[in-house]
Amino acid sequence: MDPKQFGRRVAYWRGRRRLSQPEFAALMQRSRRWVEELEGGRRQADPHLSVATEIARQLGITLDRLLYDPVVLCxxxxxxxxxxxxxxxxxxxxxxxxxxxxxxxxxxxxxxxxxxxxxxxxxxxxxxxxxxxxxxxxxxxxxxxxxxxxxxxxxxxxxxxxxxxxxxxxxxxxxxxxxxxxxxxxxxxxxxxxDSVIMASAARHLADAMTNHGQADAAVAFATAAAHRLQADLVQRGPEGLSVLGMLWLKAAMAQAAAAEADDHSPDALARKVPTYFDQADEHAKRLGSDSNELWTSFGPTNCALYRVAAHVQLSEGADAVAVAAGIPAAAFGRLPRERRAHLLADRAIGEKQAGLRETAVDTLLEAEELAPEEVVCRPRTKRLVEDLLRLGTGSAEGRLRGLADRCGLLR
Known part of the structure; x- marks a missing residue:
């Protein structure tokens, strides 16, 4: 067992249980220094199995999860x-x-x-x-x-x-x-x-990479060109074809939103084009008929709504993002993969911060963390949100926020 990784797991789950180091030390009948050394990976030997078992018991998790669960490690x-x-x-x-x-x-x-x-x-x-x-x-x-x-x-x-x-x-x-x-x-x-399905799938990923790398204009051009080139064949390929085609238009919409946000001359004109790409995606979602996960796309009406939330956030339209998120049916949301659900909640939290709902944003982030910890405590964009909230203040949520910030490694 790597002492540093074990210590990080203990620190993570202690934070999730909202226990301070002195409180956890008292539960373990140890000193605070013992906890500090354990969490810092500075103890000379691995803990005995009986000690690890007691740690897991006090933290309310299984021993296997404490020893092996990778999700708490970035x-x-x-x-x-x-x-x-x-x-x-x-x-x-x-x-x-x-x-x-x-x-x-x-x-x-x-x-x-x-x-x-x-x-x-x-x-x-x-x-x-x-x-x-x-x-x-x-x-x-x-x-x-x-x-x-x-x-x-x-x-x-x-x-x-x-x-x-x-x-x-x-x-x-x-x-x-x-x-x-x-x-x-x-x-x-x-x-x-x-294979046109694989071509479209790869194209939507490259468009995503371009957008995240600051090449939003190129991403729009690439995604739309791929969609026009492959559309005739994709609509004949059933759910897989419709799913990757719809995702191409969603990536084009996000790239267009990023291009508008980065433009200093005519951002409003660029932003007005975003809904046209969402309309294309919605059309294919309707043809598909329901949410699906063909080729790991999670494509369907619900994922289209998730992307609309993300686009509003990109355009700093926080109130609109929160409104769209609130309109997503709970049952449809619950059927999405954990990564998609946690991603939506992180986007919603950003929208809530933009709308001045900072206390609510903290609770939304904690909900996302419960679903998929790495989406919150490891991702740079979410860490930036936590840092922003720390600077802005979150009223009664301050204690919960500081616990999350600690788990993100922002207070060490």
């Missing part, structure tokens, strides 16, 4: 660097297989590994992707180079989807340059797959 820089190193490998860049004599991973095994990683992402487990993605990139590249026929085409699909996952994880980690590199590679692999 991705460390070495893990992010390992993903970057995998992207920089000669064989991964060129698509030429290395000289390893190992057989390529069977397609079915590759699909299972990617499914597991993507499912983890939608559950809000972003840190673990830092250890999963490098092997996936190498395995998918080798599969695309060494398989033939239909298996090779499927390998390119899996490679593109793996690169999409890399882009999405990098956005969560706040590394927009890494996201942009992965997004470009995903589009290239998608073209090799000759």
């Amino acid at each position: 991705a460390a820089q070495p893990e992010i660097d390992a993903v970057r190193a995998a992207l920089q490998r000669h064989d991964v860049i060129t698509g030429q297989c290395d000289d390893s004599a190992a057989e390529p991973v069977p397609i079915a095994a590759l699909q299972r590994s990617l499914w597991y990683a993507r499912t983890g992402f939608q559950a809000g487990h972003f840190a673990q992707l830092g250890t999963q993605i490098p092997a996936l990139l190498v395995d998918a590249t080798r599969a695309a180079a060494r398989h033939h026929g239909d298996d090779q085409q499927e390998a390119y699909r899996q490679l593109s989807l793996t690169l999409e996952l890399t882009e999405a994880a990098a956005i969560k980690w706040g590394d927009t340059e890494l996201a942009l590199v992965a997004g470009h590679r995903a589009v290239a692999a998608a073209e090799r797959s000759e």
